């Protein structure tokens with residue numbers, strides 16, 4: 220077995236794989252429950268049940284249920300060991316650009332676990348869930364105030380789903396006005412892949428808009444692409460290069476003058492919340508990833524939440540259900556009225572995420588949210604300022620917003636790629652930054668610290684990055700191409716994993732592996 224410099228095994232040797240759960244704790248390969256459990260024992264003793272066959276309708280099981288039998292400590296240890304393999308925002312800095320991995324305050328968790336929120340059921344009569352609906356109403360109010368918009372759809376379950384929701388509202392609005400022939404959606408080349416994917420999914424053809432040499436979109440480029448066939452533009456602001464689209468107001472006007480709508484990808488709202496209201500900039504629809512901007516966990520505890528705010532023009536086309544306040548009573552409008560494009564999800568969305576996001580808002584206050592945005596921007600600019608002399612920034616000249624983008628030209632001639640550099644960061648205890656995105660620059664490294672990180676943490680990160688950059692330039696290629704050396708597994712065959720994913724455990728595979 221190979222060991223790293225800390226004496227920890229780096230890869231499982233085939234012969235060391237074991238089916239017992241004891242010594243495996245010290246080995247890098249955690250077996251599956253199916254491999255450590257057997258059919259003969261169980262964590263609980265259940266009495267034999269005598270049920271008359273006549274009551275089972277001929278459905279009595281003939282073979283034993285093929286589940287692994289484990290005692291409670293065995294099962295618990297398995298999951299605890301797996302959890303220790305996770306790199307998370309709770310274990311270290313997670314500078315993944317565009318993803319905004321900010322701290323999830325424990326106060327949010329405490330509130331979300333209150334039985335009145337945690338135990339509500341979407342089919343409960345509305346008279347019994349007035350408090351929960353009140354939370355949704357307050358959250359909606361905050362989202363509309365922060366964005367200066369007229370309506371909000373809470374049901375989308377992620378940013379990409381929110382894009383779908385907003386673009387469906389835009390489609391419905393065009394159709395209602397006899398403009399259904401508009402088939403083109405403009406998308407800047409730096410956009411997140413979900414933007415063109417959403418447009419294409421709805422049957423639009425996507426027209427790419429080039430960025431200028433500063434990494435932003437020129438109003439002239441948009442005007443040149445506009446026509447009577449354009450339904451909308453999907454623009455991210457701040458964009459995925461971490462830059463504020465300074466011509467956004469002119470772009471919004473040009474888009475509206477051409478009879479199209481302005482979809483704003485608001486995934487980066489955390490950079491401007493409380494400071495700029497997108498409604499003032501002329502946007503018609505924008506999703507807000509609660510997991511990026513408002514500190515809810517990314518994917519934790521079930522689907523996430525990506526509410527969409529809508530302008531006055533698009534509000535009538537919002538999906539059902541939505542909240543309507545009637546004096547003291549809060550109701551849910553469940554059936555499409557004039558205009559609404561219908562239902563996007565079965566129910567009204569993720570209660571747990573609403574509680575967490577509202578907790579974050581209330582614990583910060585309006586001024587605190589603006590401070591959080593400013594701190595996120597300050598942190599990104601601090602990293603940029605301290606790495607600028609060693610790294611290469613493609614769009615220099617202006618301060619960045621919440622994230623800083625470098626390209627790989629500083630690695631030219633070193634035989635170290637962006638991927639190698641990222642893998643070496645793992646050995647130093649950091650989650651890598653976002654790599655190779657946005658596509659507009661070569662070998663992109665997109666770093667987003669968020670407001671969560673202290674000066675001390677940022678300094679350790681910066682010193683590590685500087686040390687790596689020095690080492691790459693000094694020709695110490697092995698530190699990069701061999702990395703990661705201190706991870707349970709080394710470089711994975713990601714292509715094969717994507718092309719031939721193994722999604723199911725099978726006895727045959729297990730036997731074949733043992734025979735190898």
Ligand SMILES: *Cc1c(COP(=O)(O)O)cnc(C)c1O
Pocket residue numbers: 317318377378379380411413455459484486487508525
């Ligand atoms: C994260 C992100 C999305 C997609 O959001 P999900 O919640 O991951 O679906 C879209 N656009 C941008 C710019 C993003 O950063």
